[in-house]
Amino acid sequence: MEILAFIGCAMLFITFALTVLFILIKISSRLAMLVLVAVPLFAVIIMPGTSVAFLSYEHFLFAKGLVPVNNFHILLMMWSTLTGIILYTEFLTWYLTKGKRRKEEIKASDASEGAHKDGNDITSKIKEVFLKQGPSGK
Amino acid sequence: MAVRTLVVLILAIAMLSALVYPVSAYDIQYESLWIFQGTYELAAGNRAELEGFTVKVHSVDMDSAEPSAIVLVYRNRDFKRSFFMDASANSEQVYDNELKINVLGINSGIVSLETYKQKSERVWVTSVPKTNMKAGDTLEDGSYRIKLKEVGESGALVSIEGKNGVFEETYQSGSYRKFAGEFMVRVIYINQNTRDVSIETFRPGAPALTVDILTDKIVYGSNEDISYVLTLTNSGTIPLHGITMTTGSSAGVVGEPKLQQAVLDPLKVKKFIVPVRTPVTPVTRNILIESQVTGYDYKGNAYSEPASFEVQVRPYISIEKKVEAVRKSPKDSEMGTDGHFMITLTLKNTAGYRTTLEVRDELPSSMIPQDVERTEWTVLLDAGATKVISYTAKPTEAGSFTFRPATAQWNDKGETYIMESSPLTDAFIVRGSKVIVEKSTVSSYLYTGEMTEIVVTALNAGNSNVRITLVDSVPEGLALISGQLLWEGDLEAGASKKISYVVKAGTAGNVMLPAARADCTDVEGKKYIAVSDTPVIYIDDVLTTENNQISNEAKPSSVNAQTSKTPDTGNAELTRIEAAGFLLSAFITLFSLLAIIPALMYLAIRGVYR
Numbered sequence: 001m002e003i004l005a006f007i008g009c010a011m012l013f014i015t016f017a018l019t020v021l022f023i024l025i026k027i028s029s030r031l032a033m034l035v036l037v038a039v040p041l042f043a044v045i046i047m048p049g050t051s052v053a054f055l056s057y058e059h060f061l062f063a064k065g066l067v068p069v070n071n072f073h074i075l076l077m078m079w080s081t082l083t084g085i086i087l088y089t090e091f092l093t094w095y096l097t098k099g100k101r102r103k104e105e106i107k108a109s110d111a112s113e114g115a116h117k118d119g120n121d122i123t124s125k126i127k128e129v130f131l132k133q134g135p136s137g138k
Numbered sequence: 139m140a141v142r143t144l145v146v147l148i149l150a151i152a153m154l155s156a157l158v159y160p161v162s163a164y165d166i167q168y169e170s171l172w173i174f175q176g177t178y179e180l181a182a183g184n185r186a187e188l189e190g191f192t193v194k195v196h197s198v199d200m201d202s203a204e205p206s207a208i209v210l211v212y213r214n215r216d217f218k219r220s221f222f223m224d225a226s227a228n229s230e231q232v233y234d235n236e237l238k239i240n241v242l243g244i245n246s247g248i249v250s251l252e253t254y255k256q257k258s259e260r261v262w263v264t265s266v267p268k269t270n271m272k273a274g275d276t277l278e279d280g281s282y283r284i285k286l287k288e289v290g291e292s293g294a295l296v297s298i299e300g301k302n303g304v305f306e307e308t309y310q311s312g313s314y315r316k317f318a319g320e321f322m323v324r325v326i327y328i329n330q331n332t333r334d335v336s337i338e339t340f341r342p343g344a345p346a347l348t349v350d351i352l353t354d355k356i357v358y359g360s361n362e363d364i365s366y367v368l369t370l371t372n373s374g375t376i377p378l379h380g381i382t383m384t385t386g387s388s389a390g391v392v393g394e395p396k397l398q399q400a401v402l403d404p405l406k407v408k409k410f411i412v413p414v415r416t417p418v419t420p421v422t423r424n425i426l427i428e429s430q431v432t433g434y435d436y437k438g439n440a441y442s443e444p445a446s447f448e449v450q451v452r453p454y455i456s457i458e459k460k461v462e463a464v465r466k467s468p469k470d471s472e473m474g475t476d477g478h479f480m481i482t483l484t485l486k487n488t489a490g491y492r493t494t495l496e497v498r499d500e501l502p503s504s505m506i507p508q509d510v511e512r513t514e515w516t517v518l519l520d521a522g523a524t525k526v527i528s529y530t531a532k533p534t535e536a537g538s539f540t541f542r543p544a545t546a547q548w549n550d551k552g553e554t555y556i557m558e559s560s561p562l563t564d565a566f567i568v569r570g571s572k573v574i575v576e577k578s579t580v581s582s583y584l585y586t587g588e589m590t591e592i593v594v595t596a597l598n599a600g601n602s603n604v605r606i607t608l609v610d611s612v613p614e615g616l617a618l619i620s621g622q623l624l625w626e627g628d629l630e631a632g633a634s635k636k637i638s639y640v641v642k643a644g645t646a647g648n649v650m651l652p653a654a655r656a657d658c659t660d661v662e663g664k665k666y667i668a669v670s671d672t673p674v675i676y677i678d679d680v681l682t683t684e685n686n687q688i689s690n691e692a693k694p695s696s697v698n699a700q701t702s703k704t705p706d707t708g709n710a711e712l713t714r715i716e717a718a719g720f721l722l723s724a725f726i727t728l729f730s731l732l733a734i735i736p737a738l739m740y741l742a743i744r745g746v747y748r
Contacts, residue, residue: 037722041721041725044718045714045718051717076728079724079725080732083728083729084732087729090736094740095739095743
């Protein structure tokens with residue numbers, strides 16, 4: 001029975017994770033984040049007894065029984081993983097988009113002014129490095 | 139007419155003579171010998187029975203320098219003659235040229251003597267049967283080689299080559315010759331017309347002993363007579379003389395340890411019946427009966443054959459158990475719970491002394507002894523006595539029953555021994571109903587306000603129908619929500635009925651459920667009650683995770699093990715807020731931790747591009 005319970009729980013969590021990832025890729029990262037937090041939250045609010053019983057179901061006991069692993073721990077692990085994926089996806093998307101846009105702006109200003117004055121301060125140098133070896137890699 | 143009668147008479151005599159001739163021809167196989175009759179050791183008054191003669195030692199004189207004895211000879215039980223005999227000058231005496239007594243020695247009043255009888259006995263047996271030979275032919279018989287050299291008017295010239303050299307002689311029809319007492323050749327007939335010679339050879343015969351032992355049983359009781367029959371067969375070719383049979387036993391008592399037989403002719407059988415009594419033993423043991431049969435041929439050569447037989451001896455205390463099913467009415471075809479069992483224990487002491495026994499009999503758990511308080515008895519059994527204990531046992535429920543063996547325990551010389559009766563293999567079937575009530579809960583650990591289902595099952599494990607009223611009740615601390623607490627109806631043999639109901643846990647604590655009860659009435663109108671076990675439900679009133687841990691510690695370990703798997707929450711209103719808040723806070727914490735680095739990076743990059 002215990003292995004069947006573990007398989008059932010694992011299938012539920014995998015389905016949940018795939019749904020979130022699907023929404024992240026196909027629809028929106030914000031919606032994926034919302035689903036990630038809302039589904040367990042609504043489950044607990046709508047079916048508190050069943051949900052809490054599910055989350056506190058104990059699968060393993062590690063370190064001679066000192067470290068129990070419940071469904072709640074698995075949910076936290078999934079939350080951290082998926083949240084991480086969504087956050088970094090969002091951050092990288094922003095960064096890449098911003099770098100590209102900045103390059104285009106610089107090219108346009110160079111062409112219009114015709115001359116470029118080199119800056120000697122440290123800020124100008126950092127800017128140059130970011131622009132040359134920008135997030136686009138080109 | 140008279141002449142004719144005379145001719146017929148002469149012809150008849152001639153034919154008779156012709157028939158008799160061949161028989162008389164084989165008289166050469168017989169020899170008149172002093173046939174050894176056996177060796178005997180006789181004290182004064184003892185006698186040796188020979189074939190037709192009795193030799194008795196009348197008195198022994200051990201006082202003189204040369205011990206002597208007066209030996210009497212009887213013929214067919216009639217006294218004939220007395221001899222003064224000693225072991226030296228008068229050691230050999232012959233009576234009537236028929237009986238020879240040879241004293242070997244006289245020691246401690248015992249006369250050792252050999253006996254011989256003058257008798258014409260068949261000694262020679264055919265070795266090579268009649269063979270027709272012509273001049274120049276050779277016949278071999280062992281180490282002897284017979285060659286027919288020539289056949290003439292004077293007879294047949296035969297050369298016989300043996301271990302003593304070559305011997306040539308002319309034989310007539312019917313003539314014979316013996317060589318060194320071990321070989322004889324005989325010319326049966328010489329046909330002068332065809333010059334054929336019929337020759338046969340003879341060798342001394344020898345007796346051969348075969349011994350078979352037969353007993354009527356293999357297992358005997360203590361102190362019981364064994365019918366020990368020893369069958370002696372002479373499968374040889376000449377008689378065996380002076381046969382003695384000695385019998386001994388490893389533990390038993392042999393009635394006649396020594397038996398004698400004067401002669402046993404070839405192909406004859408002699409049965410010896412030896413009375414043997416088994417020992418008195420407190421434990422089962424095996425005893426070995428050994429016999430040694432010795433006989434002699436006419437030369438005094440001994441022939442011996444040992445034989446042995448092992449029998450098992452049971453202890454001197456025996457116990458037998460007999461069980462008889464007695465129906466209430468002889469018309470009943472089957473035994474019911476209204477019948478009873480008649481149990482008979484038979485105790486027997488075959489020892490020669492009195493013994494006190496502790497007798498125990500064990501009944502199946504559902505049977506009650508009727509006319510005795512306990513199925514244990516102390517019995518004093520006299521020597522050779524038999525005692526019978528009878529009692530009745532009443533079955534209280536239906537089923538198939540087997541009875542275990544009864545035991546008898548006693549002391550013998552400081553040791554305790556136990557004897558069991560033979561196993562009873564018969565199974566007795568008692569018709570009737572037998573209702574078993576079982577009560578179980580779906581969950582035995584509840585939180586206050588939580589619900590669980592209680593199941594009550596009545597099974598008719600008997601072999602006839604029963605009418606039952608199944609009743610259960612809800613104790614304090616639980617509230618009946620739904621379901622059935624009462625059922626009434628008939629249950630067939632092997633059928634079961636299940637009722638169930640749902641209860642809600644009230645106040646915290648341990649609640650022992652009362653036993654469910656079935657009032658049963660079988661087809662014969664007999665009424666009885668069957669009850670279930672009393673399971674326990676543990677009710678806890680705490681719900682939160684923190685308190686849950688505390689309550690788990692306070693609970694019994696068995697319950698703790700179960701609840702750690704499924705700590706079900708019972709109160710929905712409380713958990714809804716707290717659980718959702720806990721989840722939300724956990725998520726926010728995780729999100730914050732994970733968002734620190736991207737947020738810092740975001741701020742740094744924005745500052746750079748600003």
